[in-house]
Amino acid sequence: MTDQAPEPTSEFRPEARSPRGFADKRASQIALERRLVETVTKVYEDFGFEALQTPAFEYADALGKFLPDSDRPNVGVFALQDDDDQWMALRYDLTAPLARFAAQNWDGLPKPFRRYAFGPVYRNEKPGPGRLREFIQCDADTVGTDRPEADAEIIALAVAGFKAAGVPALLRINNRKLLNGLLTSLGVAGADQQMAVLRAIDKLDRLGIPGVELLLGKGRKDDSGDFTKGAGLADSAIRPVLDFVMAAEGGAARSLVLQRLGNVLANSPEGQAGLEDLTRIDTALTALGVSDEAAVFEPSIVRGLEYYTGAVFEAELLLETRDEKGEMVRFGSVGGGGRYDDLVARFTGERVPATGFSFGVSRLAAALRLVEGEKANAARGPIVIINFSESDMGAYFQLAAEIRAAGMAAEVYLGRSGMKAQMKYADRRLSPAAVMIGGDELNNGTVTIKDLDLGRDLALQISDNKAWREGRPGQVTLPRAEAINHLKSIVKND
Template identity: 50%
Template sequence: MAKSPKTPRPRAQTPKGFRDYFGTEVTTRAEMLRKIAGVYHRYGFDALESAAVETVEALGKFLPDVDRPNEGVFAWEDNAEGWVALRYDLTAPLARVYAQHRNDLPLPYRRYAMGPVWRNEKPGPGRFRQFYQCDADTVGAASVAADAEICAMLADTLEVVGIPRGDYIVRINNRKVLNGVLEVMGVDDSQRDAVLRTIDKFDKVGESGVRELLGKGRLDASGAYIDGVGLSEEQAAPVLAFLTSRGDTAEQTLANLRTAIGGSAVGAEGVTELGKIADLLAAQGYGPDRIVIDPSVVRGLGYYTGPVYEAELTFEIHDEKGRKRQFGSVAGGGRYDDLVKRFTGQAVPATGVSIGVDRLLAALHAKGRLDGEAQGPVVVTVMDRDRMADYQQMVAELRNNGIRAEVYLGNPKNFGNQLKYADKRGSPVAVIEGGDEKARGVVQIKDLILGAKLAEDATLEEWKDRPSQFEVPRDKLVAKVQEILSGQ
């Protein structure tokens, strides 16, 4: 009788575009989220944790490809619900939550949400299919005071997590101003999308590049020719005036924008809103060193309906090829007054911001503002496996006094392996109590941090006269460990 083939072992690897996070990475992110939540809470926002899975219908037209619901998101067909998907962001779920529970929620409804989102997109260096976002939104407030508040809160948040003033700028624009510019240009529907796509490339190709792309076209960096929109210089002029209208002051920028929009009523409304936001921020003490009006900010052209904003980190880092570049955007948002309307049929104003947590963490790492390693636990070694209760009593005393600690649970036969384990864990202290110490009522406490420094260079004047191991009475265990930890 033939043997049945063996079932192959599964490969131990993460799916493409996903990764695992260990120890310090997880705790560092949790600490950042705690700080961000503290700012949001101080501003009066309430926490919301919505479902990770939404119906594709709820995600709606903001999917990259509505005709194929599994494009852009991780989706599957449920027998009862039809097509469902992992959430693509935290904003579409908010619209569904508000529409579903609006009779029980205050108006305006101010909420913040934090958690992973999933996008079924092509992964690349630093680009993953699962990543964290941290959002704050106000639903039901039409006043631009809500937009100004979000911008102020964003600036405060960056400083709280470790981005000092001078290393970031929050830039504000208004979609209505852009609509006014398009109106003045007189482009037809067939050209409109192409113009918008070109405007979105301003940060990459600059004024001259946009000028060429609005006209006949241009050669890109690879030497390939990109066809232009085909506008005349007169038609393109309002777009270029709009994109380059930032002045030295808010007043000068607003004056330049009024020129760019000509006689457009919707454009004038947008400029007026930007003026009100600037006044509100100035009244709170947010100057141009933190928040500026910048017409080059173009976000989610089919999504936002009014003010838009983006937080950019202005310091330089080195890319993978050693070239200097600015770190760039870590957060963005704006007003989206039409999103809830999809569910209720009634217009509901809303505005909010989303912080890219992973990018913000990467920025702090790049500037050396995050510790590379977290301190491990104090390790209580095991000299006699029959006295495990004694060692567990020690570790309980340490924990009850707020000290992170553990008993070595591996094979205690080789004491050297226990110290190797403590070293691999990044432990600051090891506690040792053999039979002799037990009989004399003492314990040995080894300062592993100092010991490592002495091993590196025993001639260091600041270390050489300091002992790295202490014998103390058993009842002084906690006090001595606390003393060593505070010294480290």
């Protein structure tokens, strides 16, 4: 075989693409997500939560109701069968693994057990904008106390987390007991009808009162002509539900919402129990310094249907987000949580009350990028040492090592392009400075340092190319011994 060239026709060339719903992240986004995780976990630690990491995979039965069945093992989760035939699945949140961990280690844990966790979770479902199949969450949970004050503390924690991250957000709080009490007092008994009513209530923010009214009754036809079957409530039952849902109208303070709900739920014992919980949450929140502007009661918050047993809460972003075309982008909630008293019992049979909050790091980062723009979070590059000649490589590396030892990032250009391209490279990396050690500098014992930010600013006033080139804006030549100090002063001014 003399011809070693590959035969293009017989070669398989895969298309370079990322899997649907999975995305690459570049430096600026990683930095932003890291910043969010760091600030939020700091707040969690200040509240006395300890770190816990659990694996990305769990046995599928530990993840709860989305068990892979033999026909469709991958609905909702990414599941695979281990070599011992057991089904494993990638976690879809951080709460189910916590329940498993708590059940497994219960006797050895200090109780109540307070832990935080962060990391990627995976959901095998239809992706969309701001909705990926892999994303980062950051959770804090308290396991082992049924006090409403534990819920209040979790809410205060979430509020503090958003505040520390510099993100304006509103926490909206409800209690499942209110919803259950309402349904019972209206005589809505069937599980299907209960769920239909809850789903209708959940859509208040999107469809408004008229839409909810239709969904509670016969049903609703949407813009695309699709018909959604309603809950089929009688008119006499729809009215109290609407009264209930409207209790928070007009940005009412927490105490006023409680008062209004007291009237709607006057003859429901479970509803009264829920109101008692919320009253204690309100008292605790006030003591913790969480105002009515930061956290409100909102009876239309429902969240997951078979999961939460008491308080539920959701965080809404108070920023106007627009995409590149200036179109409004609707972000869903950027965090949520609530009380789940039955999760650990799935493993032990013993009811262990628990409550927690999940901070939607990826979604929040996506929203912030839209608001702040790509450039705001752009990562700075290293100081770039221009490469003139193979034979002087030693001088370049020596300086690079010195710069790093002084605590700054540095890199010797290792491509094979000419000087112009190297300057362009440094520009594109957003480097603070480029350093030149050419023949002239080596002969004279000097270095030439160009402040790229300063040069960029000066260039705005120069239109003539010759003046730009010969003026060498932002550039100085100085003794080699002064290089580090000069670079320090440039980097410090960033």
